[in-house]
Amino acid sequence: MAHFDENAKPFSAKWLEERLAVSEVMRVLALEYWIPKNINFLWAMGMILAATFGILVVSGIFLLMYYQPDVKTAFDSVNYIIMTEVGYGWLWRHIHGVAASVVFLIIYIHMFTGIYYSSYKRGREMIWLSGMLLFVLFSAEAFSGYMLPWGQMSYWAGMVITNLFGGFTQDFAGGIANFPGFVEWLRGDYVPAQAFLTRFFMLHVFLMPLVIIGAIVFHFASLRIPHVNNQDGDNVDFEESAMLYKNGMKKESQVIPFQPVFLSKDVFVMGVYFILFFYLVFFHFEFAMDPVNFDPADGLKTPAHIYPEWYFLWSYEILRPFPFNFGLVAFGFAQVAFFLLPFLDKSPVVAPASRRGLFNIWFWVMVADMIALTVLGKLPPNDTFTPMGKVAASIFILLFIALPFITKNEKKA
């Protein structure tokens, strides 16, 4: 039988405690959620992502008050109304644009931290998979948002990317994998037009954020049992360490509580991050605002060069240099390849890459290759860059094929 104290003052600590078990919830979620001591600032990236997502939501709400999802007025509602008429409208737009770009930089750092420290295996597979799901969802969110100003890049990126869903060419296997009708269905028209804009608007401001919030909750939940990894890949005994900590032996314990100890460090890193972030917002926002998108959408004129935002360049470059069908397969592979990481890495060793022999080489070649792909993706296709793109894209695919073989015989360091 639940017991309620008749004399407790409404909304007093006791009154709340009896109804919501506030302290118990705090204990389970924060005060006794244990984080190893042996970590560095790279472990703050997750909370930085969560905070940046929050900033995207808040700035997005303000943009939403004046944005008009109509092909005739969308461009002006952004570039004229929000940018020049709405008080501080420019601020929300620049915050939103810069955050959308920077969030991918942090996602890549977060991902490669996970790869470097082998944080995707030995019980952490679901953390990794839910993280990759977040990556895909953020990509869809960024793409749908990019459609909204209805500028030239919005229109032509919308054209090119939706065409990818048409499948293989008609001459491939008698056309069984060719679905031109599917592209028109996705768009709701023969080309990106009103139906297209309104449905991507719905996705961007409602459905995708909702799903992302769900995925973040799931990502956090998946951390609960395996806990976060640490700089040496040590298999920390969390129960024992937590006991030591609670009994006052904080020095001997290998862990600290999430709240308030870990969070205070997180907040420090976040402070540094936000100084940089707002420096970009106020003084260097232009890197997140493509000049081509300041021309209104025109279905009769393609811009001289079409390229995606910087964070999609590497996967775009895996599509671009190849003939159509092969390019599509390679591109599809690039989208899902990182999902496979926990299963392609056959080594049981959880340790930083620097102590994992061949894997260390694999890791740095992968980093270098993704940077090369990103640079090439921005360069025009020609006789020099197209072959280079082919090489870089092939290296990417080969790295994944090679991974099981190079990790199979890894010795414990």
Next chain:
Amino acid sequence: MSNRRDFMGMALGGFAALGGLGALYAAKRSWDPLPSVKSAGFTTIDLASAKENELVVEKWRGKPIFILKQPASTPKSDREIVINGARYLVQIALCTHLGCIPAFDGKNPEKQRFKCACHGGEYDSAGRQTFGPPPRPMDIPPFKIKGTSLVLGEEGPEYKKMLADGLTTKV
């Protein structure tokens, strides 16, 4: 007892699945192009005013259409529409790779080219791919000849023959 509960569970599950399927179908139909979009799919264009080797751009179903009256010096091709002896290349001006608009280069009428800046695709004077990722020639829109005009969106006998000969694909 458990039998009766199983039955209730299956009955409930069955109806829920049925409702789910219905909802899925409705969702699919909601994403379909609207009838107004579909019916706006016909355009008549007059070819009489076209000048040789000068590209005219029209619009059909929101897509750009290239109309090029070919000079005598351009090699003949079975992808042209011939009206009263005049040869016209009419095609949807979207690169068959991923849909950018290729640029026309008519400096040399014997060797006209269409170049796509997006991923470097190239087409010859008959709209056939010659370089880069495009998988097929530029598509010819369904057309019907009416005097010196073309009705785009309607399938005339000349268009049907081109389709049958595999010179273009259905759009």
